[in-house]
Amino acid sequence: xxxxxxxxxxxxxxxxxxxxxxxxxxxxxxxxxxxxxxxxxxxxxxxxxxxxxxxxxxxxxxxxxxxxxxxxxxxxxxxxxxxxxxxxxxxxxxxxxxxxxxxxxxxxxxxxxxxxxxxxxxxxxxxxxxxxxxxxxxxxxxxxxxxxxxxxxxxxxxxxxxxx
Numbered sequence: 001x002x003x004x005x006x007x008x009x010x011x012x013x014x015x016x017x018x019x020x021x022x023x024x025x026x027x028x029x030x031x032x033x034x035x036x037x038x039x040x041x042x043x044x045x046x047x048x049x050x051x052x053x054x055x056x057x058x059x060x061x062x063x064x065x066x067x068x069x070x071x072x073x074x075x076x077x078x079x080x081x082x083x084x085x086x087x088x089x090x091x092x093x094x095x096x097x098x099x100x101x102x103x104x105x106x107x108x109x110x111x112x113x114x115x116x117x118x119x120x121x122x123x124x125x126x127x128x129x130x131x132x133x134x135x136x137x138x139x140x141x142x143x144x145x146x147x148x149x150x151x152x153x154x155x156x157x158x159x160x161x162x163x164x
Contacts, residue, residue, distance in 0.1 A: 005118075009064040013093045014047035015122050017060065017114075020134060024091070024112070027052035029060065037084035045081065049091070059085060062093040066118050070094050072101030079109035091129075 010032060018029040026049035034042050049058030061078045063070055070092055082090045089110035092098065095118035098106055106113060114129040123138040151160040 006062075006064045009093075009116070009118070009120070010046045010062040012120050012122055012125065013062045013114075013116055014060065016116070016120070016125060016127055016134075016136075017047060017049065017091065017093075020127075021049065023130065023132070024049055024058060026050055026056055026058060029058075035059075035085045037081070038086060039084050041084070043081050043085060045085075046093075047091075057085070057087040059087045059090045060093065061090065064118055065094055065096060069096040069099040070102050071099055072105055075102035075105040075109070075111060078111060079105055082109060082111070 014029055014031045017024070021028050029047050029049045032044065032046055033048060034044055035048070036042055043059075045059050046062040047060035049060065050056070059078065059082050061074070061081075063074060075092060075098060078090050078092060081087075089112065091112045091114050092102075092106065093114045093116050095116060097115045098113050103113070105111070112129055114127065117126045120126070121136075123136050125134075125136045127134045147164040149160075149162045149164075150158050153159050
């Protein structure tokens with residue numbers, strides 16, 4: 001089955017936002033879910049930031065667009081979702097950030113722009129928001145062992161030699 005890059009991107013974004021939740025004034029981020037709106041409709045959101053004991057809620061929308069930044073229309077849709085579900089604000093995650101019109105909408109709707117590299121993983125990523133950059137780098141190290149045992153007589157001559 002082919003990999004759904006957008007789905008992986010959403011999962012990685014939710015994981016990383018959860019690791020950095022204190023920067024957004026919430027205790028944790030939860031993954032994709034359906035939330036009810038005051039309009040009587042339901043919204044599928046990519047992640048949700050929650051303060052401990054209720055209170056502050058942040059709606060997260062992830063868009064793995066690789067050819068252009070997030071449009072004003074997408075940002076406006078998130079702004080309406082925030083209003084309809086009664087959230088305190090939102091986060092738009094994308095590899096290329098927001099277009100100019102989208103930045104204006106985001107500023108008025110309390111939406112934070114988060115730029116996350118398109119091929120990020122939970123260990124290898126570059127994520128920026130609110131004038132901060134967070135980088136994750138992993139490295140694989142291969143270790144091999146070699147054991148040489150020599151048995152020598154009292155004169156120093158090798159009488160037995162084994163390698164493992």
